Amino acid sequence: MPLSFTSSKIESIPFAGIRKVFDKAAQMDSKGIKVIHFEIGRPDFDTPKHIKDAAKSALDQGMVHYTRNAGIPSLRKAIAASIKLFKKVEYDPMKEIIATGGGQQAMFLTLQSILNSGDEVLVPNPGYPQFTSCVTMCGATPIPVPLVQENNFAPDLLAAQKLISQNTRAIIVNSPHNPTGGVLTRSQIIEICNFAEKNDLLIFSDEAYDRILYDNEFVSPAAIDKMKKRTVIWGSLSKTYAMTGWRIGYIAAPAELVSNAIKVQQNLMLSLCSFAQAGAAAGLDGPQDVVDNMTSKFMERRRIILDGISDTPGLSCPVIPQGAFYVFVAHKVPGMNSEQLADRILDEVGVATVPGSYFGSKGEGFLRISYAASKEDCQEGMARIKNIMSLLMKEQPSS
Template identity: 40%
Template sequence: MRPYADRMARLGTETAFVVLGEVKKLEAQGKSVVSFCIGEPDFDTPANIREAAKQALDEGFTHYGPSAGLPDFRKICADYLNQTRRNVRYAPEEIVVTPGAKPLVFFGMLAMINEGDEVIYPNPGYPIYESMINFVGATPVPLPLLEEREFVFDVAALKRLITGKTRMIILNSPQNPCGGVISRDDLAEVAKIVREHDLWVLSDEVYSRILYEGEFESISQFEGMKERMILIDGHSKTFAMTGWRLGYGAMNTELVEKIARLMTNSVSCTTTFIQIAGKEAYLGQQEETAKMVARFKRRRDMIVDGLNEIPGVRCLRPKGSFYVFPNVTEVCRRKGFADSKALQDYLLYDVGVAALSRSFFGHKNIGEDQEYLRFSYATSEENIQEGLRRMKQALV
C-alpha cells in the first residue's frame, strides 16, 4: 500500500471524543459510567429554534447557499456582535458562516499561517489549536496557563515568547479546559503587543455567554484589532446546538474572501435551514439560555465544593465556560498513580467516572510538575452527585 501524506502524522485529534468512545463501549458491556468527558450542554435546543428549522424545511430552504453564508444571517450575526462586544462595529460583509466554530480554527490557520511561522497558543488549551499549528507546518509555542494566576496567562510571559517568526496569538476566554477569563486590562496589553509586532489574533469566544461574573471582554474592542483578527463565535454552547453545526467568524473583508474560498473548496456552504434556525436563536426569546447558564453556575458550585472535599484534590472556582480543572497531584502521589492519565484510566475503568487528563490539552510546559484532570459539568446535578460519591469512596 502506498504511504499516506506526511502531513497526516502531524494532525492530532480531540481526545474528549476518544474517551467518549470508551464510555460507550463500557456502557454497551452493561457497566455504569458517569461521564464528565464531553463539552456539550445536556439541555435540548430551545423549542422556538427547533420550530424555526422545521418551518424553514417546509419553506424549501434545502438548497445551496452562498459559501460565506446567507446575507440576512450574516447581518444578524454582525448585529449581535455589535450589541455584545464593546467599541466595535462589524458589517455583514465581514462575517463568514461555517458548519460549527471549529472550521474557523482550521481555515484560519490555512489562510494566515505559513510553514516555519510560530503561533503562540494557550497551554493547557483546546487541543485543536496545537493540532492545526502542527498540521500547517508551523511551530507551536505554548503560553502557560498557571493555577496560581487562576489559569490566565502572564502578559510578561507572552512578551518573552515573541520572536521574529511569531505570526499569530490564539486567545480563548472563557477558556477550555480551565475556565479562566482574561481581564480587560490584560487584553489591552495584548493588543499593544499585537500592534507593535504586526501579528494576527485568533480569538475563540464561543463561551462568551457562559460567564458567571462581570461582563464579557473581547480584544476586538481595542484600536487596530478588528483588522488583524478572526473573532470566532457560534451557537453550539450558547443555545445547546452542538449537533446542528453552526458557527461564524468576523474578520476583514479580504480575509472573508479567502475563508469563503476555503469553504467553497471543502464543504461548499453551511446548511441553509440551519442558518434560518440560527436567526431565530438570536432574534427570539433568550430566557432558555439564561436559565441554562444559571443551572451551569449551580453545577459549578456543586462540583467545585465536592471536589475540594476529596483529600488531595484542590479545585479553583472558574469564572466561565462549563469546565473545572482540579489539581490532583497529591492524589496521584498518595495513591501511586504515575500521572493524571493513569488516574483518568483508574477512574474510568475501576470507578466508573469519565474525566480527561491534563495531557489531552497540550504537552506539559517546561518545569510543569503538577497533575490535573478536566471535568465538564455540562451534565445533570444527579450525575455530578453520583460521580462525586464514587470518587470520594475510591480516593480517600
Template identity: 40%
Template sequence: MTKINRNLFAIDLESGLYDIFQKATRLHQAGRKIIHMEIGKPDFDSPQAAKEEARKALAEGFVHYTTLNGIPELRQAIAQKEKRANNIIFDPETEIIVTAGACEAITCALIALFEPGDEIIIPSPYFQIYWDAANMLGLKVVEVPLTVENDFELDIDSMRQAITNKTRGLIINTPCNPTGKVISLDSLKEISRLAIDNELVVISDETYDQFVFAGKHYSLRNLPGMKERTVVVNSASKTFSMTGWRIGYLIADKKFIPYLGKIHQSLSTCATSFAQRGAAVAFRDCHDFTYNMVREFKLRRDLLLEGLSKIEGLDCNRPQGAFYVFPSIKKLGLDDKSFCDLMLDAGVAIAPGSVFGKDYSDYVRISYACSRQDIKEAVNILTTTISRL
C-alpha cells in the same frame, strides 16, 4: 505505498478524550451507569423555535447551497447578538462568514493568515483543535504554559519572550476551555500591545462568551488598533446547545474576508441551509433560552466546586466561565490517563489534562454539562476513589 501527509502522524484520534469517550460508551453499552463529565457539549435540547424553523425550511425545500458567507437573516441576527452581548459592531454584509461550526472557522483562519513554518503562540492548556489544525498546516505551535497555582493567569512576559522573527500570530480563548478562565480587560490590553508591537494577528475564540458566572467577557477586537488584526471565532454550538447543527462564524475586518472566503469555499462552500434558518431564529429570539441554561450551569459549577474543595489532593481553580474545571492531580501521585481510567472504572468519565497541552499530564478536565444529581454522585465517587489511593 500511498503517501500520507506526515503532519497528520502526530494527531491521534484514538488517544486522550476520544479514548475515554469510547471506553465510557463500551461500559455504558455493557449496562454500567457512567456519569459523563468528559464531554464539551451542553446537555440541553436546542431551542424549540430553532427546531421549528429548521423543520419549516426543510418543508419549504430550502435544501440547496446558500450564499457563501451565510444567509442574510442569520448574519443580521448574529450582528444583533454580538452588539447586544459583546458590544462588537460589525458590518453583516462584509465582515462575517458563517461556517460549519467554530472548528471550521478556526481552520479557515489558520489557513488564511499563516504559512507553513510560521510560528503561532498559544497559551496552554488550550482546546486541542488549535494544535491539531496548526500542526496539519505545518505551523509551529509555541505553547506558553499557565498553572493552577497562578489561577491560569495569562503570562504576558513569557508570551513576549516566546516571540521570534518567525512569530506571526496568537490564539486566545476566553472564557477558556479547559480552565474556565475569563481573560481580564487588563490582560487583553497587554495582549493588544504585544500584538501591535510585533505586528501579530490574533484569533480570538469566544465560543463560550455567554457562559460567564463571575467578571465580564470582553472581546479583544474592541480594543484600539485590534479590529484590523483580530479574527473573532464564535458559534451557536454552546450558546444554544446546537453542537450538532454545525453553525459557527468568523468576524473579521473586511480586508480578510475574501481570503477567509476562499478557504471556506473549499472546506464547506456554505453552512447547512436549513440549520442556518434555525440558527437565525436562535440568535434573534432565543436569549431567554441561553440565560436560563447559563443560570443552571452556574448552580452546577457552584455545586461541583463545593464538592471538589473538600477532596484532599485536588488543587482546583475557581472557573469564572465555560463549563469545565481543570484541577491539578499532582499530589495524588498518578498520571492523568491512569487517574481517568481509575475514575472510569468507578463510574465517572473525565478527560486527561494532556489532551489540552503537553505540560498537563498531572491535570484533568471535569465538565459539568450534566445534571446536578450526576454532579453530586460524581463528587461522592471521586471522594471515595481518591480516599483509597
C-alpha cells in the same frame, strides 16, 4: 513508491486524546455500566424550541438547496447584530462575517487563509488541543505559551515575549477558557492586545463560550481600541444555544480575511446546511432568556462540583472557574499522573474525566471535569470520585 494513505503533515497529528476516554466510556456504557460523563464538552440541554421550529419551517418552505458560500444573509445579519449587542463591536455582515461549520471550522478556515509554512502561532498551554493540531495541519508551528494559574490562567506574556521570532504571526486567545473555565479580565485582555501590537501579531480570539459567564464581564480583544483590525473572532452557537450538532459558528474579521475564508469554504464545504442556518438566525434574533436559563443551571452544577472537590481528599480547585462549564481540578495522588488517575477513576467508579495532560504539558497534575451533565449526575459523579480518592490517598505508590 509503496502505496500509502498518509501525508507527512497528517502523520504528525495525533488522534485527539479525549477520544480514548470517549471510546472507553462508550464501551462501558454498552456493557450496561452506568458511567457518569464528565468528559463531554457539550450541554446536555435540548436546543430551544423556537430554533427547532424555525429550522423545520425552513425545510417545509423548501429551503433545501446550497446557500451562499458565506452563509444566508439573515444569519450573517443576526451574527453582526448579536456581536454589536454583546461584544460592542460593529461588523459589516456582508463583508466582515462568514458563517462557518462551528467554531472549529472558523479556526480551520482562518488558519488555512492566513498561515504559510514556517509561520509560528502562539497557543495556550494548557489549551484546546485543536489549536495545536490545526496550526500544524496548516503547515505552521504551534508555540505553546504557559498560562499562569495564579493569574486566572492568563498567558505568561514575559514567557511569550521570549518565544517571539521573526516567524511569529499570531497569538490565540481563548476566554472563557477550555479546559480551565478561566475568564480574562478587561485589563488582562488589554495587556494581550498591547503585546500583540508591540510584536505586530494577529489575535485569534476563540469566543466559543462567550455567553457562558458567571461573574465576570465578557471582553473581546476586537472591542479594545484599534484592535479590530488585527483581531479574528471565532464564534460559535454550539454551546450558547445547545446546538453542538447543528454545526454553526462564524468568523468576524477584517474583509480581507473573510474573502480568503470564503475561498477556502468554496473548496471545503461550499456552504453550510441551509435549514440549520435558518434555525441559527432565529436563535440569535430570538429571546435570549434561554441562554440565561442554561447558564443559571450551569452555575448550580458548578457549585455541586466545587463543593464536592473541597470535600474530597487529594483534590483542589486553585482557580474558581468563571465561565464555560469546566473545572480544572488539581490532584495530588502520590506516584500517579493525570492519565493514570483518570483511568483509575473511570475503571473503578465509572466516572469519565479528561486528563489535564491531554491539553498540553502544563495540564499535567489536573483533571478536567465538564459539568455539562445533569444535576443528579454531578452529585453522583462527585460522590463516586470522593470514594475512590479516599482509597487512593491511602495507597502506597508502587516503586
